[in-house]
Amino acid sequence: MSLPRRAVGWLDDRGKPAWIAAMVLGFIFVWPVGLAILAYVIWSKRMFNRSCRSSAARMSWGATRVYNSSGNTAFDAYKAETLRRLEDEQAAFEGFLQRLREAKDKSEFDSFMEDRSRKARAEDEAPRSDN
Known part of the structure; x- marks a missing residue:
């Protein structure tokens, strides 16, 4: 070379x-x-x-x-079960985070809509000056 x-x-x-x-x-x-x-x-x-x-x-x-494979079937079964359990926990946690984000988004949207309707009511109730 x-x-x-x-x-x-x-x-x-x-x-x-x-x-x-x-x-x-x-x-x-x-x-x-x-x-x-x-x-x-x-x-x-x-x-x-x-x-x-x-x-x-x-x-x-x-x-x-x-x-x-490690060659030890008992250890391989334990490892597979542990990995499966960890993957299940990860999926459950990701689902929890997704629900948490959705709840936060809904809360923020509801707050926005409430502020918007409050401003619209305030504008409607404001005294109007006609010339």
Whole structure:
């Protein structure tokens, strides 16, 4: 593998901070190198998405680790039951929050309509001056 590819792989393994450090050092020591790194980082969209290998590897390891079997059926059953219970609690809590938001919205709307009707009654009851 060529030196530039090895350097890109090495920086990707260390994530965005390594790219930023390389760019800063490039600007400090030889500004065209820093400019080239900046252009490459922008062109390859390394700063604007999760394309660095280390962050993607960490995310995929965590996601697959949760659902893989441990080999112990009793523990796997316990884990599945716990995850199901937590998902049910999360769904119930999200439902509660939704009902809470709806109640708050209804309260605010009722208050708005009451203020509006109060202002309309006040305007109707105000003495009118006819010339």
